[in-house]
Amino acid sequence: MGDIRRVLVVGGGVGGLTAAATFARRGMETVLIERRPAFDIPGIGLGQPANALRVYDTLGVLDQILDTGFSYNEMWLFDRDRRLIVEHKFQMGDDRVPAFCALSRLQLHEILLGAAQRAGAEIRLGTTVSEIHEEKDRVHVVFSTGKRETFDLVAGFDGIRSQFRQHLYGTAFVPRPSGYGAWRVQVPRPDCVRGMEFLQGIGGKTGAMPLSNDVMYLFHIRPEAVGANFAGQDYLQLFRDRLAQYGSYVREILASLTADSDIVYSPIEPMMLPWPWSRGRVVIGGDAAHTVSPHLTQGAAMAAEDAYVLVREVLNDDVPVEDRLVRYAMKRYPRCAFVYTFSGQWLLDEQSVRSEEDLEAARIELTANASARIGASDRLLDGPI
Ligand SMILES: Cc1cc2nc3c(=O)[nH]c(=O)nc-3n(C[C@H](O)[C@H](O)[C@H](O)COP(=O)(O)OP(=O)(O)OC[C@H]3O[C@@H](n4cnc5c(N)ncnc54)[C@H](O)[C@@H]3O)c2cc1C
Structure with missing residues (x-):
């Protein structure tokens, strides 16, 4: 048996659930804590690209995800009246996984929770960490329940407001407001929406993702x-x-919404933590280490990849644990930083369209370059992790 036998995973989002399932499948005694009293996260969707689907395949839940969600291999860029600018065929996926499968966040969490439980991970809801005391080869934890326990490794996948990032870095490197925000609502899918699509407007962008x-x-x-x-x-x-400037199905959807429609608003607050993402035997991943604007739909995918690579690296006990954790972050940094930069620049480009003239210039630029640009990103993210 190696030097990691008992692992605490903090946070029951995509990253934490993937980490808990993967550690448990590798035979580690795994405890996952989630501060929410239930797995009842609101049902807005997540597009999961091929690179994330391959991680879920290692947990034996790929078919369940594909059966639940909506798979697509193309995306479309339109103007605000849904006149086509560019059709892009994703250069991701293979015979086993589509380029993307999108599904409700709640359903993805339930599928990953099932994988973690079947692998033997112990799940504790309504629980957080009150105190952390590090020793050279172990971490003592006091839970919010008052219980004290000792672990060989603590992995914080505790999201954008991470307690564990603060434990490692204090108040430095926190996500800062970008000055942009995302509005979302779940609605019936019109037949014409067959994959992810964007409608470029003036002073904003809208779009749709089938779930x-x-x-x-x-x-x-x-x-x-x-x-x-x-x-x-x-x-x-x-x-x-x-959304008043948009035509086509957007106008019909706006007319159909009521005061009961579940409209959600989130500010976009990007952050990219330099490595290392660890100190001693405490390590972080997912949104705790990097938050990106949603343009490549890769945020949760990066969290799932982090979890997979963390387990692979830390259980490969060729060097001391601390060095393996640094190696994990060094391996993850280039991909996450790529997503951070690409998504952030895409956000700034689309939001710089402020007039009819800008919109016409954007149409010309997107027609000439968008598919090649997104294709380059596809090929990079479709590569090995
Ligand atoms: C508008 C928008 C659209 C997006 N669309 C996509 C998309 O289409 N595809 C995609 O891949 N990504 C998308 N993302 C990004 C994605 O939502 C995140 O990157 C992803 O949820 C990160 O997963 P995570 O597990 O790291 O963190 P989270 O999902 O935030 O999970 C963290 C969990 O930890 C729990 N927690 C926090 N603190 C504690 C604590 N102290 N103790 C115990 N538990 C704790 C929280 O309750 C939560 O359940 C989008 C993001 C936004 C804002």
Whole structure:
């Protein structure tokens, strides 16, 4: 038996669930804690690219994901009246995995939770960490329940407001507001929406991602005031005002929304942590280490990849544990930094369209270059991890 036998994973999102399932499948005694009292995360969707689907395949849940979600191999860029600018065939995937499969976040979490439980991971809900005490070859943890336990490794996949990033870095390297925000709502899927699509507007961009044969989510990205705190009862009117310039099915959807429609707003707060992502035997991954704007739909995919690579590297006990954890972050940094940079630049480019003239210039630029640009990203992210 190696020097890692008992692992604590903090956070029950895509990263933490993938890490817990992977550690447990490798025979580690694995405990996952999640601060929410239930796995009831709201049902907005996640596009999962081929690179993430391959990680889920190692957990034996690929077929379940493909059966649940909506697979697609193309994306489309339109203008705001849904006149085609570019059709892009993704250069990702193979005989086994499509370029993308999108599904509700809740369903993906439930599938990964099942994988973790079947592998033997112990799941504790409504639990956080109150204290961490590090020794050379172990970590003592006091839980919010008052219970004290000792682990060989603690992996913090605790999201954008990570307690464990703060444990490692203090208040440095926290995600900062970009000045842009994302609005989303789940709605019935019109037949014409057959994959991810973007509608370039003036002063913002909207788009759709199918999550199943029946539903999709409509999203909108635009400048929003830093710290904006919208009142729930205003969401419907704010959403309608913001999308008023768009035609086609967007107009019909806006008319069909009601005060009960579950419209969600999230500020976009990118952050890329330099490595190492660890100290001693405490390590982080997923949004705790990097948050990206959603343009490549790779945020959760990077969290899943982090989990897979962390387990592979840390259980390969050729050098001391601390060195393996540094090696993990060094291996992960280039891919995550690529997604961070590419997505961030895409955000700035699309949001710089502020007039009819800009829109015409964007149409010419996208027609000439968008597919080649996205194709280069596809090939890189489709490569080995
Ligand atoms: C608008 C938008 C659209 C997106 N679309 C996509 C997409 O299509 N595809 C994609 O791949 N990614 C997408 N992303 C990114 C994706 O949502 C994140 O990158 C992903 O959820 C990160 O997973 P994670 O496990 O690292 O963190 P999270 O999903 O945030 O999970 C962290 C978990 O830890 C728990 N937690 C936090 N603190 C503690 C604590 N102290 N103790 C115990 N538990 C704790 C939280 O409750 C949570 O359950 C999108 C993001 C946004 C904002």
